[in-house]
Amino acid sequence: MIWTYLFKIRRLFKSKTRILSGSLHYFRVPKEYWRDRLEKLKGAGLNTVQTYIGWNLHEPREGDFIFEDELDVSEFLKIAKDVGLYVIMRPGPYICAEWEWGGFPAWLLTKENMIVRQTKSEAYLAAVQNWFTVLFSQLRDHQWSRGGPIISIQVENEYASYNKDSEYLPWVKNLLTDVGKCFLLKIINETNFFLKGAHLLPDTFLTANFQSVGNAFEVLDKLQPNRPKMVTEFWAGWFDHWGQQGHSTLSPTTFNKTMREILNAGSSVNQYMFHGGTSFGWMAGSNWLSKKQRGTSDTTSYDYDAPLSESGDLTEKWNVTREIIKEFFPKYINDSYVFRRPEIQKYDKVSFCILTHIWDFVHDNEKLLHELEYEQPSASKVSSMEYFKGQFSSPYGYALYQSQVNCNGENKMTISNLHSALSPNMTRVTIFVDKFNISTVNLIDDSIPDEIKFDCRSGEQKTVSFLAENAGRVNFARLDGNFAGLTDTPKFSSYFPLSQNWTQISLPLDELQLRMATTKATTLLVNETQSDFDFPRDTYIDFGKSGCGKGVVFVNGKNLGRYWSTVGPQQTLYLPGPWLKLGENEIIIFEEEQIGEKLVFSSVPRWN
Template sequence: MSALTYNQNSFILDGKEIRLLSGAMHYFRTVPEYWEDRLIKLKECGFNTVETYVAWNLHEPEEGQFVFEGIADIETFIKTAEKVGLHVIVRPGPYICAEWEFGGFPYWLLTVPNIQLRCYNQPYLEKVDVFFDVLFERLQPLLRSNGGPIIAIQVENEYGSYGNDQKYLQYMRDSIQKRIGQELLFTSDGPAPSMLNGGMIEGVFETVNFGSRAESAFEQLKQFQPNAPLMCMEFWHGWFDHWGEEHHTRSSESVVETLDSILKQNGSVNFYMAHGGTNFGFFNGANHNEEVYQPTITSYDYDGLLTESGDVTEKFFAVRKTFEKYVELPEMKLPPVTLKKQYGEVILGERVALLDSLNQLSSPLESRTPLTMEEYGQGYGFIVYETMIKGAYGKQKITVQDIHDRGQIYLNGEYAGLVERIGGRSSIEVDITEVETKLQIIVENMGRVNYGPFLNDFKGITQGVRAGNQFLFDWTVYPLPLNDLSPLVFNSDEAKKNHPYLHRGSLHVDEAADTFIDMSGWTKGVVFVNGHNLGRYWEIGPQQTLYVPAPFLQKGENEIVILELHDHKESIRFVDQPVLG
């Protein structure tokens, strides 16, 4: 089969003109058991292509340790897309943004000596090349020229929004080209002159990203690339949410108005996101607008054509109807709706204090100063810093300089206050009256920045801790990635407010179905079901429920563990509808 090419007006595949109608779906945000269901639904909406990013941090969580199983099995995802009749566009990064932790970069990149991200920097390029060697060896058989479904591959990602290092972009172009042969390469950028100037690469097809004003966006693209077809690589028909914001939605009428404008101009389109899915675990990203740190919520519903749990929406049908004006579509045959169940209340009768469980969950490390998570070899989750203050200092200000991202402070086991990056609160007032005072700080990594100029987002305590103006030294540190809770010893003690506790209960099911845990009434924390980290909840919303896909459950008893940081309740409810606003 021939590679995807193009003339002045159209894409060409196997000698025929083709309009790419693509929908974005990230394999790493949907459980593998549901990939086929979601892909069939995209096909039935009228799409002929699916697009996915590649999350480097999922595939190389520690340097030299590669993972391509389970939710990281990109090969099976691509083969499934081919099975249901979809072409595939792959955006391998190495940087992807995607509202994903660190824009897809693995945390350990920050520890590489002399590294500079997203530019022609030898230490950085060496790590990218190692990953690309492994990744493209797996993608090679799936390329169009080898009989597979991959028809196009992106170079970098929206680079014009970040920099203008053409030597770097040319290196990335050549790096991918030598691994894939003659497949179509492309870039994508915002439709502004600075972005197109910074992100375009000689010999590489350019696309633009936008959510409205298609005529002006395409007109700008034509000025830079006059002899090629038009494509919107990210049509933003929905949006993502930060904690503390309103849930974003966009009307079907507004979406199809812009879509119609794209198609009228003979444009191709990739819906971002056709199916959003979920930021399971600690993989949500964050934004930083130079003033405020803005972590992204667990749900990546995106107000897409399919909901977070894969149901078709009104927007889905409106988009298919618009497609039908321009292309002939077969009769729609949707798969059955995935079963949803309201399992009701679960009592959480057992609990254990996090600070009493440090030696069960972690091995202590010693350091003169409180180092960052990365320097202790930790990527995600929480970390506890502990030191002794010797001397009755009296009234003092405890300052945690540049905390990333949220710290709860304890003196001799008693809660003293909160410091957090959001809002810039770095100090609390205390009264140190004992000859020896144990200071403990529990720090949560709430997601590394995934977009913009502040990507170098170290986590934990990044500069130091002071009592007054005196820096404190000699620290014992407990990394808490919380990837194995089995060593915990639960009891029935009463939980103290503002002290983190892990609560445990059991859900009995006769039939596993999709469900949602209603966390309204709780304050802030993380939920685990049968060892699966569902992600974070927070009372400030907008998200109030956490999605539990049926494959995370089993017939019979299911272990539910909740890490609550502040205000403890006795039960949770399993409901059959999400609450995202």
């Protein structure tokens, strides 16, 4: 089996077949659209699709594995093969990808002495081994050696830029060959990191990442002479983060020039991304700015200015890709193929139905919401979200922390130790005193204040509340200690506490909590499918034009993700048609800042 597999791979290269690939993450695309997107990738002239595997989606709780519905990776691979595509698989365990904690499941943080991506953490190695054992029971039969489409598997992900443990990559490589029975393994990174000490492992080959060619091919030729060259990530655009000015783009002219340079060098290529899709739910990550020692939370849209737009439409870069491949490899183009353009509907505006205020929601459901247990021995200190227990506990979404205080002798009270409580994790927090907002630490400013003052007359009793949001754990550079929520206890000046305890409530806003919040929601009425598919048309919700500020939206129980129109640049959220239904569609919005009168829909995305 081994020799047959290697022979077929050699034959693939000796026949002068070049890997012409595009990245598409199955978990960022509704399952109903997998075939449509893969056919458009094939239609552009590409012969391979590249995808990551999101560990935190497939094992959200330790030992609880999910491979159904949107996570049916086996079905994705079957469709890819049926469409006529090879597959490059990138299983991680770390994937970066502007994805929550780079794909690591949050429960890893509860393990003692947890250090990710290093062999000195036995708990980490055991978790990865267990995960890969289960994962490759799903993937093994889809490898090229068994008649499947997977022709290559990546060893970890961009480890050369991390490179803290010389034994780690060999360990992952051995695990892939032992558990996954994987061959033709590859290691990728920007080539300048390879020169800083990353080494080629036996039976693997190096590939490059870049947006402009530079000296990448010279470096690859130096490190591995007489071997095929490949660009595993030619960045077709870039991602956005909240608070930046405008949407990140790469001009079609530059895209055209670089694609031609890569192919003229005799290299294989993967466009990252060919189709970016959407970081639905709570899964958008954050990137760490080392110089500023803070993170930047990524937007929900992962459009990436890619050849295929977030909604699956053909862009100018798709046309450029097809033209270049037709010039270099004319046999890859099917001139008779007709592509289905997405149908985006601008639905009529709908009036908001104000459901409940967060304080009423907490009060009305206090008994249920407080049914939490803590691993900490006392509630005199706060716990991060990963340590919450109980039916509503979650490391994602929000957490509400509350403590009561007595003011004593001064007109001002100081809340201190905030920097320790909020940093270095990526926790956005709004601070309330008796339900009035006194401050928001939004993670866009350059620094977290260490203290905040508020009016408090002697003898008054005050309830201080911290509404903490996991704004996306850091997915690049600073990976260890990625706790969310308050990780240290805020301190108060000039007071006598009414109670030594903090109450801590998990607010993941999951299906159970949404049912507790409402009997009547904002509804969108869809009278007919109005689509070539067997479901209604896609649409965009424009939160800027709806007068909304910052929050998250659920449609028929599906979490579309975060919006933050007052900060931008993203103003709209993509709502896939498969998630709508004929008749009434329930829309629930958790809004933190402001609300308008009507919810506005659009047929196009918008950035400010």
